[in-house]
Amino acid sequence: MTSASPAGAPLVAPDPGPVPMLRRRVDQGVEFACVALLLGAVGVACLQVVMRYVFRAALPWPEEVATWLFTWAVMLGMALATGRGAHIAIDLVPRLLPGRARRGLEFVTLAVMVAASLVLVIHGMDYVDRAIAASPALQMPMKYLxxxxxxxxxxxxxxxxWPDGRRGFLQGLGTLALGGLIYWSVRHGAGFLYSPASGPWVLVGVGLGAILLGVPVAFSLILGTFTAFASANPILLVTLAQNMGASLNSFTLLAIPFFILAAAVMNVGGITPRLIELAMMLVGHLRGGLAQANVVTNTMLAGVSGSSTADASTVAKLLVPEMARRGYDRPFAAALTAAGSTLANLIPPSLGLIIYAALASVSVGALFVATLVPGLLMAAALMMxxxxxxxxxxxGGDMPKASGRDRLRGLVMAIPALILPVLIVGGVRFGVFTATEAGAVAMIYALFCGAFLYRKLTGRALVAAVREAMMDTVVIVVIIAAAAPFAWVLAYERVPQRIAAGLAVLVERPWLLMLAINAFLLIVGLFMEMIAALVILVPILVPLVVLAGFDPITFGLVIVMNLVIGALTPPLGVLIFTTARAGGADQVATFRAVLPFLAAMLVVLMLVAFVPALTQVPLRWLGQ
Incomplete structure (x- = not known):
């Protein structure tokens, strides 16, 4: 997985004229709007918490306002990510092609993105014209959402x-023309090629085929859904925009940008160095002490971040060079950092679990409680x-043992960061605030820590952190939005029920079903990014495992663990690529070095899948 443009090499020489200046101005304006909208959503969510607990008077409209601001931020941000080439895409096939063939595929990829955008413009406006409902709290026409x-x-x-310095007017016009031709051909030719009954096969074939060819995941899902419906009743085409907008009108999804913002602010506010310092004081003197400190740092940082990629990059830059300087093999250090960064999705606040909760309609608080033991068990396995x-x-063995006074000092300095996961889990568990409001509170708390406790947060660093967090949010959430109509087609065509019927024998043998699903998910993780896999597979697999008698909370941990393990394996191995690049290690050697850690993680995965007490006992203890 990459977050790179589908256009790898420039098609024309950079244009220094006034046209790129206009593009740059539009880019800056859209970015300003997106940041303002997201910060507005944070402020409104925090206002609701203050009104509820300080003034004892909850307001009826904050959740609605926050989700509307969020929806507009994501959809405008989708365009911003398009202009910057930041959408998540699998570039395995483009990388294997020679230069001219790759540039040709890049041109087709951009045309497919044009076709998908035309779908949303044409049929989105059709739905806006048809929408007559009003919002519950504000009584605003829903068409504006x-x-x-x-x-x-x-x-x-x-x-x-528009020309961007790499592509001129002719390339831009060619992209529009080919994209328009793709849209027109599908819209008016699909009925001659296949019947509406073939919709599910067309949906999966076109969607996954486009993903594998390097089309950004969000646009692949949109095109797949459009192609599936093109041969059916034309009125169904408006459901694309309807489902995308409705999926973003979710207060639960707001937890994603809030926690990403909190983690970004804490990273630039001096939190991460404090956690590394504490980890080295606690275990640095042990055999393999700096490597042990790496795992401990990732464990503590997981309670702040929720993003494996962010943790992998941050820790690799700080610890891999230091480990190499002290005699550790550099690929080993990079592999350990990559394996440790998976903890960010196994310890609250996990973005993977938040996304699963939104897709499976289960409690985020219950998932956060259920993952405490498996997350710590995974950390212990890595340390072994x-x-x-x-x-x-x-x-190791070359670092002096820290004194009790030094450890106490390090603990005191790190307490503000260590309080955050307790604040999140405890606040959600005891009903002080929702998971989404917890993210907003975490953002405000991160600002307070960085500005007043550690005094490392500057205005420039804050602006950079918020801008980066906004882009990270958009490229994640736009996939979830694009997957909503994709999942709707699967449900409309009763695909989960058909799969359940086909696997009826395995449903009668739950242990065999779980084993087969784990094997399937590990294979999926080899080729597909976690978020894309979640949004496609959760609507299919959750009804199946529930029918077999498995708890959907436990299954949430199983599917997220499988997919983060996939981030350590070739050909994608995004966490390996991240740490190897940031730490200056050979990628092939790093893939080899991660094998022992993968073996330990698979053992923990099997324990979580087949020993329900690991997840259910904490739920009973904390009354979930």
């Missing part, structure tokens, strides 16, 4: 067609592997 979809798509077309390898290779 759904208007965000065609507006964002129209901005997509601007960024895809570190100990065995360090004993065999003679790593």
């Amino acid at each position: 759904f208007l965000a979809v065609p507006v964002g798509a129209a901005l997509n077309l601007f960024f895809l067609a 592997v570190v100990y065995v390898i360090s004993r065999a290779r003679g790593y």
Whole structure:
């Protein structure tokens, strides 16, 4: 997985004229609007918490306002990510092609993005014209919420067609022309090629095929849904924009940008160095001490971040060079950092679990409680592997043991960061605030820590952190929005029920079903990014496992663990690529070095899948 543009090499020489300046101005304006909208959503969510607990007078409209601001931020941000080439895409096939063939595929990829954008503009405006409902709290016409979809798509077309210094006017016009031809051909030719009954096969074939060819995941899902419906009743085409807008009108999804913002602010506010310092004081003197400190740091940082990729990059830059300087093999250090960064999705606040909760309609608080033991068990397993390898290779043992006074000082300095996961889990569990409000509170808390406790947060660093967090949010959430109509088609065609009927024999043998699903998910993780896999597979697999008698909370942990393990395996191996690049390690050697850690993680995965007490006992203890 990459977050790179589908356009890898420039098609024309950079243009220094006034046209890129206009593009840059539009980019800056859209970015300002997106940041303002997201910060407005944070402020409104915090206002609701204050009104509820300080003034004892909850307001009826904050959740609605926050979700509307969020929807517009994501749809405008979709266009911003298009202009910057930041959408999540699988570039395995483009990387294998020679230069001219790759540039040809890149041109087709951009045209497919144009076609998907045309779908949202044309049929999005159709739905806006038809929408007559009003919002419950504000009594605002809902058409203004759904208007965000065609507006964002129209901005997509601007960024895809307008010269950007790499592509001139002719390339932009060619992209528009080919994209329009793709749209027209599918819209008016689908009925001659296949019947509406073939919709599910067309949906999956076109969607996954486009993903594998390097089309950004969100646009692949939109095109797949459009192609599936093109041969059916034309009125069904308006459901694309309807489902995308409705999926974003969710207060639960707001937890994603809030926690990403909180983690970004804490990283630039001096939290991460404090956690590393504490980890080294606690375990740095042990055999393999700096490697053990790496795992401990990732464990503590997981309670702040929720993003494995962010943790992998941050810790690799800080610890891999230091480990290499102290005699650790650099690929080993990078592999350990990659394996440790998976904890960010196994310890609250986990973005993977938040996304699963939204897709499966289960409690975020229950997931956060259920993952406490498996997350710590995974950390312990990694530390055991570190100990065995360090004993065999003679790593560590060269750092003096920190005094009790130094450890106490390090603990005191790190307490503000360590309080955050307790605040999140405890606040959600005891009903002080929802998971989404917890994210908003975490954002405000991060600002307080960085500005007043650690005094490392500057205005420039804050602005940079918020801008980066906004883009991270958009590229994640736009996939969830695009997957909503994709999942709706699957449900409309009763695909989960058909799969359940086909696997009836395995449903009668739950242990065999769970084993087969784990094997399937591990294979999926080899080729598909976690978020894309979640939004496609959760609507299919959750009804199946519930029918077999499995708890959907436990299954949430199982599917997220499988997919984060996939981030350590080739050919994608995004966490390996991240840590190897940031730490200056050879990628192939790093893939080899991660194998012992993968073995330990698979053992923990099997324990979580087949020993329900690991997740159910904490739920009973805390009354979930």
